[in-house]
Amino acid sequence: MMQQLRTDLELADREAIATYLQSEFPFVEDSGELSPHVGGRTAGLVRLQSFRLEKYGKQRNFLDGEVSQLSPYVSRGCLELEELRQWALKQSRSKSVEAFVSELAWRAFFHLVYEEEGDRILKDMEKPKVPMNQHQRSLPEDIAAGTTGIPSMDTLIHMLKETGYLHNHARMYLASYVVHFRKVSWRAGADWMYSLLIDGDFASNHLSWQWVASTFSTKPYIFNRENLERYAGSLLPGDPKQGDPFNYSYEELAERLFEGAYMPEPSGRSPGQYQ
Amino acid sequence: MPSLIWFNEDSLNPEHQMVKDYADAPKVYVFDAPYLQAQNIAKHRIQFIYEALLEIPSIQIYKGETVAVLLQLIKDLAISEVVTTETPNHMIKGWQNELQKSIDLVTYPEIFPVTDHSSPRRFSRYWRKHERSWLTV
Numbered sequence: 001m002m003q004q005l006r007t008d009l010e011l012a013d014r015e016a017i018a019t020y021l022q023s024e025f026p027f028v029e030d031s032g033e034l035s036p037h038v039g040g041r042t043a044g045l046v047r048l049q050s051f052r053l054e055k056y057g058k059q060r061n062f063l064d065g066e067v068s069q070l071s072p073y074v075s076r077g078c079l080e081l082e083e084l085r086q087w088a089l090k091q092s093r094s095k096s097v098e099a100f101v102s103e104l105a106w107r108a109f110f111h112l113v114y115e116e117e118g119d120r121i122l123k124d125m126e127k128p129k130v131p132m133n134q135h136q137r138s139l140p141e142d143i144a145a146g147t148t149g150i151p152s153m154d155t156l157i158h159m160l161k162e163t164g165y166l167h168n169h170a171r172m173y174l175a176s177y178v179v180h181f182r183k184v185s186w187r188a189g190a191d192w193m194y195s196l197l198i199d200g201d202f203a204s205n206h207l208s209w210q211w212v213a214s215t216f217s218t219k220p221y222i223f224n225r226e227n228l229e230r231y232a233g234s235l236l237p238g239d240p241k242q243g244d245p246f247n248y249s250y251e252e253l254a255e256r257l258f259e260g261a262y263m264p265e266p267s268g269r270s271p272g273q274y275q
Numbered sequence: 276m277p278s279l280i281w282f283n284e285d286s287l288n289p290e291h292q293m294v295k296d297y298a299d300a301p302k303v304y305v306f307d308a309p310y311l312q313a314q315n316i317a318k319h320r321i322q323f324i325y326e327a328l329l330e331i332p333s334i335q336i337y338k339g340e341t342v343a344v345l346l347q348l349i350k351d352l353a354i355s356e357v358v359t360t361e362t363p364n365h366m367i368k369g370w371q372n373e374l375q376k377s378i379d380l381v382t383y384p385e386i387f388p389v390t391d392h393s394s395p396r397r398f399s400r401y402w403r404k405h406e407r408s409w410l411t412v
């Protein structure tokens with residue numbers, strides 16, 4: 001069976017495109033909203049123009065900080081990684097330039113691993129550093145629906161569903177919440193996030209989930225209330241104080257979540273980003 | 276030798292080198308319905324891809340099973356060579372391998388400054404080893 005789709009729709013009329021695609025792909029769940037991320041190379045170049053690279057180094061870990069939001073364009077190939085690298089290296093050399101290029105390198109690094117491992121990246125790359133054999137294999141309904149009852153996590157889930165994009169730190173929080181706080185297998189979480197992201201990419205997505213889980217890193221990634229407030233506080237609603245699963249020191253969290261199987265560095269700080 | 280440019284979802288660039296090299300070739304994209312359904316791909320990704328495709332001049336967009344659609348087009352248009360881009364995506368790779376059984380495939384690689392496959396499995400080590408190349412024009 002092969003069927004040709006229309007190509008005479010006006011790019012500017014995104015509502016009409018959405019309606020048309022809904023009729024062609026009736027099995028796709030419709031969140032009702034249009035993503036702010038417009039497809040195509042032209043839109044990608046416009047985004048690049050407005051990206052303030054000089055702020056990136058200091059702000060990139062903050063949910064309201066300056067990041068490029070180019071991943072949909074890079075993952076879908078509208079912009080090429082190498083052209084972004086060349087673009088960045090033309091700017092005057094700074095910590096921001098280096099930070100940005102090293103993030104591009106993360107993407108290449110994940111791709112190299114995927115290239116070599118193929119679909120083995122869909123399974124544990126290494127032994128987990130904390131117990132995980134009891135983890136639930138399917139994603140709980142309340143997570144899929146964004147009705148966990150924890151306002152911060154529900155907000156992130158809704159952002160993901162409504163826009164098809166999340167800030168890197170938000171992805172880390174959500175993945176950590178799913179895997180470590182909710183004890184769901186990283187694969188169930190990764191498949192779910194992959195399906196929702198415009199930039200969905202098995203390499204960057206599934207290997208990042210494994211990084212969070214500790215099957216592709218030396219330790220599990222966890223966060224606490226202090227970290228969440230610091231990097232995401234301005235965008236997220238506050239969570240109820242009572243029964244707050246995040247309001248602990250890292251030592252306490254490790255004890256609660258992993259029953260002592262893993263202990264964080266005594267510094268008590270989360271690195272906040274990959275290592 | 277009639278060629279066919281086949282875009283995959285990891286390379287939706289109207290200015291890609293392959294488009295320049297094969298300026299006269301028909302250009303196609305296939306929304307793989309079984310893949311979209313199996314992976315539960317959300318509407319935003321489909322819309323993004325579709326919008327990106329509308330920017331590719333004279334693109335033909337199909338819906339169906341990728342390999343079956345391409346084989347049909349190859350037959351109908353008497354194509355002798357399919358031009359496409361490399362991706363690590365194992366699903367797309369699978370289609371490419373399948374196709375290669377019946378036709379020549381020209382694949383354009385992704386461009387990185389360092390394509391060292393013996394790369395360490397930790398980014399920090401990868402970066403230490405290759406930082407200089409990445410930060411050099």
Ligand SMILES: Cc1cc2nc3c(=O)[nH]c(=O)nc-3n(C[C@H](O)[C@H](O)[C@H](O)COP(=O)(O)OP(=O)(O)OC[C@H]3O[C@@H](n4cnc5c(N)ncnc54)[C@H](O)[C@@H]3O)c2cc1C
Pocket residue numbers: 060067068069070071072074075103104106107108110166167168169171172175193194197199200201202204205206208209212274
């Ligand atoms: C759980 C989880 C899942 C993820 N899934 C995906 C995914 O499916 N697809 C995807 O492209 N990225 C994924 N990432 C990586 C990262 O979150 C996004 O690439 C980044 O947030 C995109 O936002 P940006 O374009 O503003 O990034 P910027 O900070 O502006 O970075 C510029 C570009 O570098 C690349 N990049 C930046 N950070 C990373 C990273 N950590 N890993 C790989 N590439 C990076 C992206 O192409 C990005 O567009 C995931 C991260 C986590 C923690």
